[in-house]
Amino acid sequence: MAKTPKTTILNPTADEAPGDRKALLNDSLRRRIVSMELAPGAVLDEVSLSEEFGLSRPPVRELMRQLAAEGYIELEPNRPARVAAMGYETLRNFFLAAPLIYVATTHLAAENATRADIERLKATQLRFRAAIAENNTVDRVFYNDQFHHEIGLASGNPYLMPSLRRLLIDHGRLGMTFYRAPVSAEAAEGLETAVIQHDQIIEAIERRDAVGASDLVRAHWDLSRKRMADFVAPQGLDIPLG
Template sequence: MDEDGEGRRVRGMGSRLCHDTLRHEILSLVLQPGQLLDETTLAERFAMSRSPVREALIRLAGEDLVVMLPNRSTIVAPIDVQAFPKYVEALDVAQRMNTRLAAELRSEADLQAIAARQAEFEAAVATGDHLAMSGANKAFHMAIAVAGRNPYLAAFYERLLDQGRRMLHLHFDYLERTNDGYLLTDEHRLMLEAIRERDVDRADALAHSHTRQFRDNFLRFMQENHLQAVPLGAGA
């Protein structure tokens, strides 16, 4: 490999490291919504030039995790509480449609994949690691979407799940602090059972209930913390 090629490879590795680290910190709320991300400071932190940092921030902007402002500043994407009802409305439609299709079209291989993702979610719950839990939760629901055989609906659903991971983090925190210990695992098992039995209507009802539980608990979390320092960024 020539020197230019080697330089691009090293820069690409640096950009990936910066992206992956910042993504983890944003999703786990270590970096708070609305927090300024200064390219120079990040370049110093990661011991690299500003160019790979900029590339990492552009990728994060494409994932709706940061917002690049007109003055060339970048902030962690706010959690827009005012838009939450519309978000949940879209999530409910996507969740129900993908789950209905899975119940109708699933194969035995799909069932094995969904069950494996559910086991991984339960293992993540046992660790108490909210980021691992939200990642495993997404994997469970995407296994259902794959079983539904509609890549367009699955892609829309995946984007919504990604956009909601920080809210799900707060949701898990609320359930743990209020001693509601099942943390979605019971509902996941019931959804898997309905899909296994090809019970489309029950799968639909469970998917709807699943979204409603997330909505209600997140809103209770917000009410509980309304007068406390819950940084949600400018969108709040």
């Protein structure tokens, strides 16, 4: 199995303000977790992270609490922070919830998106296209998730966003799992279809077609769900596909 490509993280310098170094740590940890560079269940060494990013312990702890609230890591009393685990129950809940949340956020985005929301969505889609053209697996997964995150923001519903953020963490990690396999002709065709569906979703949101946008994102989910389930679930393990 091919080794997961590592994300490129700029090293913090002494000239950067603590706030900048904290933002850099925040971005680094999110990408390392979603890209599976930090595996599910891996221990996060607070001291090492403080030294790597030139930060004192309090801002690192504060960031850890924020990441735990979003579902990236797990914090327990008297135990070191760990990357959020992935197991059977995680996969089961993911496949049950994903279509519900993607359809709900996309439907609402078509009703509520502003011009600025749509422009951000288009900019993310350009980055997604570039990642595919460059065969950059990490960026491909990251910008696919960012695309759906932007849709969630455009939905304008604060009740859905925490669930969407949590969903996207594991969608990204599952994506990194099955994208490690060699890209077959069928997979390449699927990626091209995904790009086209993204464009169609943007168009539906832009013309305020909530029903059409919902149908498109449901088809978009169907495109990837079966391959993900086949790749990560051992034969005979019953995981509902949603």
